[in-house]
Amino acid sequence: MKFPNELISLLASVQWMAALTGAGASQESGLRTFRDGQSGLWSQYKPEELASPEAFQRNPKLIWDWYAWRREAIKGVRPNPGHYALVQISRKVPGFTLITQNVDGLHAMAGSPEVIELHGNIHRVRCVRGDGVAGDWEEGPDGIGLCPKCGGFLRPDVVWFGEELPRAYLAAAFEASRKCEVFLSIGTSSIVQPAAALPYAARNRGARIIEINVEPTPLTPKTDHFLQGKSGEILPELFAAVWNRQIRG
Ligand code: OAD
Numbered sequence: 001m002k003f004p005n006e007l008i009s010l011l012a013s014v015q016w017m018a019a020l021t022g023a024g025a026s027q028e029s030g031l032r033t034f035r036d037g038q039s040g041l042w043s044q045y046k047p048e049e050l051a052s053p054e055a056f057q058r059n060p061k062l063i064w065d066w067y068a069w070r071r072e073a074i075k076g077v078r079p080n081p082g083h084y085a086l087v088q089i090s091r092k093v094p095g096f097t098l099i100t101q102n103v104d105g106l107h108a109m110a111g112s113p114e115v116i117e118l119h120g121n122i123h124r125v126r127c128v129r130g131d132g133v134a135g136d137w138e139e140g141p142d143g144i145g146l147c148p149k150c151g152g153f154l155r156p157d158v159v160w161f162g163e164e165l166p167r168a169y170l171a172a173a174f175e176a177s178r179k180c181e182v183f184l185s186i187g188t189s190s191i192v193q194p195a196a197a198l199p200y201a202a203r204n205r206g207a208r209i210i211e212i213n214v215e216p217t218p219l220t221p222k223t224d225h226f227l228q229g230k231s232g233e234i235l236p237e238l239f240a241a242v243w244n245r246q247i248r249g
Contacts, residue, residue, distance in 0.1 A: 001234060003241050007225050010182065010208060011242040016095035018173075018180040019086060020198055021231075024187020024213060026104055028080040028232035031073075033187075042066060052161045056128070060153050064144045067156045071122055079110035082186070085235035087111045092243050097176035101188060101195050103158045116169050116176075118195055120158035128153050170194060177202040185211045187231045190219040 023033035042050075045066070049055060056063045087110050090096040098115050100107055103122040107115045126133045127147035137145040137154050145154035159165055173195075177183060183202035190196045190211075199209050199219055209223040212231045220226050227234050239245065 001227065001229060001237055003227075003238060004225065007210070008242050011238070014093055014182045016180045017089070017093045017182045017184065018097045018099060018176040018198070018202060018207075019089075019184040019186060020173075020188060020195060021086075021098070021100045021102060021107070021186045022188025022190075022195075023102060024189075025082055025100075025231050026077075026080070026102055026106055027187065028082065028230055029077050029104075029106060031077060031104060042069065048161055051158070053163060056153075056155055056160075060144055060155075061142055063155075064153075067122065068143075074104055074122070077104070077106070079106045080232040082231040082233075082235040083107055083110035083112070085239045088239050088243070088245070089235075095179070097172075097180070099173045099176065099195075099198065101192065116173050118159070118165055118169055118173060120156070120166070122156055122158055124157035125154040126157045128155050133157050165194065173198055174201055177207075178205050180207050183207045183209050185209065185213075185219055185223075186235070187213060188217070190217040 023031070027033055050063055050066050083106050086098060086107065090098065090112060098107060098112050100115055100117055101119050103117070103119050105121050105123050124133050124135055125137050125145055127150060129147070129150055129152045132149070138148065140146040146152070147154055177198040178201050180202055183199050185199050188195070199222070203209055203222060209219070210225045210227065211217070211219055211223045212227045212229070212234050214228065214230060216226065
């Protein structure tokens, strides 16, 4: 892609940048975006009907099994060139903050040193009664993870519909957005709040907004640069164009 000169010189000198990723950033790793259909057994359910505290209360086994299926589906999934390009960009921009709505952990796997995971991480669980987080667990007789401390059910450490986002993470995401000179929105439909408000917080403080997406979103009319295409292709090209370097595997 040929990038406008104005965009290249803006990025070449940027000191403070925030980047927000959504499911589209993982699409080229082989993961379905959130608004795609589900397969097989799970196609009869809408994610909204499964990813809620009420659903877990009603039928913990069903929800536990759905997450086990999702974890299995992302086993073996690897970061794509877009994830790696963000690691490279973070090394060039001194005040770089990476914020993600994805729960797949692929940014960390690619080597991004710090990631604000606004919607949690599917590889972790926590006790329904407390907030201790764990990366491994034992399952009880019906297959649901049990808290080693209190024996209560474990649940995935992700944000469900109707739940608040982790306060400290949300505050850090807004702080980085207000502070940045450039806000990069990548592979997100820009409709799910409060993450969708982050580029507006940046724009209200004078930041330039750059969006990378295969199709326009409600944010597109507010952007300074809309780069239409796949993030796994555009991000490495952009990095090469601005910092004059190719990314090595
Ligand atoms: P969506 O599935 O809503 O949107 C994915 C976006 O990625 C769409 O705008 C696609 O056009 C775009 N896209 C697809 N492939 C792409 C590619 N290769 N390169 C660039 N863009 C691509 O996913 P999110 O916006 O992440 O929340 O959804 C936000 C939240 O909605 C999720 O985190 C989830 C859901 O409710 C929770 O679970 C709390």
